[in-house]
Structure formats: structure tokens, C-alpha cells
Amino acid sequence: MVNPNNITLSASTLKALTYISYIGCGVSLFFLGVVLFMYFILWKQKSDDSTTIHQSLCSALFLLNLTFLLNEWLASYNNDGLCQFIAALMHYSLLCTFTWFGIEAFHLYLLMIKVFNTFIKHYRMKLSLAGWGIPAVPVILSRSLNKYGKYSISTEQKSVSMCWLTEPAVLYFTIGYFAVLFLFNAVIFTKVTVKVVQLRRAGAPKKSISRRELHTVLGMACLLGITWGVMFFNFGPLQEPALYAFSILNSLHGKK
Secondary structure, eight states: OOOSSOEEOOHHHHHHHHHHHHHHHHHHHHHHHHHHHHHHHHHTSOOOHHHHHHHHHHHHHHHHHHHHHHHHHHHTTOOHHHHHHHHHHHHHHHHHHHHHHHHHHHHHHIIIIIOSSOOOTTHHHHHHHHHHHTTHHHHHHHHHTTOEEEEEEEOSSOEEEEEEEOOHHHHHHHHHHHHHHHHHHHHHHHHHHHHHHHHHHHHOTTSOOOHHHHHHHHHHHHHTTGGGGGGGGOSGGGHHHHHHHHHHHHHTGGGO
């Protein structure tokens, strides 16, 4: 899904990656559903900006996992219209996920780094328009130009198809879009991690970072999509290890 071209894998590798991805995404989908249900209950009460952003990221991840799990099954019907629809929906949910990763980083920047003079009028509405609206633009353009269809992953014995992008240029754009957001998120992640360490040292200079703080840092890494950076190693001899790492780390993203 993150490779600009149709790829070839060994039968054992494809089988293992398929099991990891489907099991991981299934577990993730379940926990995301639980989290969204809890957010829905809390939504009836007073919710803050952070809760709204987390809810939107969970919604994007839920849609991404759902479309991924349904993709191969729907592709088997050999219906071009249906295949293009599910491919466009998965592409949209993927771009939304990337965008909400970036919004999480921006919000974290306001909370922990800028702190003062952070009031933004209609803040939630603007974030929602950005989070759900910006990804719609390239998807609508790609759909109007018929850039969605069958994507093949081949083994020595057979080829497995799914509905995805058929134009490498659009996939390069998707990877580039993520790369820009990933760079921004990595900078914010580094700044916030340094801030956490500095606060820890200021309060207890002789103590090392606690397990709780380590979990906080790891949680931020998942929240900002840092683990998705593994996709940048998806080439040459690093391709298979990167695919395994990507599948394990990110198919369980919703459970984290």
C-alpha cells in the first residue's frame, strides 16, 4: 500500500504479512470502536479540544482499518465501480489519518510549547474543516481522473489484488504529504520529549525518567504517527523488514 509500484513477495512473506495485518487491524478496529463509543458518551457531557481531536483521529483510523479489512473481499467481485469507491474511501481515510496526526502535533505544540496567547476563534470548527476537508481535495481529483483500481501483490505462485491507487504519481504525492507532516510531527515530538525531561529534572534532578513518563513518550509517538515513518525504509533489501515492522506497529495502532 505504501509502495509506488506493484510489488513481488515470497508466498510465505505475503501470507505472514496478511495474517499480521488482518489480525492487527481486526483487534485495532474493535478497540477503536470501544474508544469511539466511550467518546460518544462523553460527548454528551462537556468535551474539550483535546477530546475532540482524539475522537477525530480515532474515527479516521476506524475508517482506515474498516476499509482495509473489506478491501480484498470487495476486490474479488471484479466490479470496477465498487473497487474505485473502496479505493477512494481508503485513500481518503489514510489522508485523514495523516492530517489528524498533524493536528495532534499542532495542538500539542499549543499546549506544551507555545502555551500563552493560544486562543483561536472557532478553533474546533477550523480543525475539523482542515482534518476532513483537505484530504477530500486530492481524493476528488484522483477519482475524477480515474486513478483508482486494482493493485497487485505477486508471489511465485499467484497474485493477490486489492483496490488502491493505479497512478504512481498520486501515491508519490500521498507519501510526500505524509513526509511533510511526519517532519513537523517529529520536530514537535522531539521538543515535547525534551520538555518532559526538563520538567522531570527540575522536579527531581537525581531521579531518572520513570516508567510512566516513558509510557507517555511512547504514547505520544503513536499519537503523532511517528511509527508510520517505517514506510520510508520500504525499498531494496530493507523492504521485507520494513513491511513486517510497518504491519506490526501500525495495524495495532488503534489498540495503543
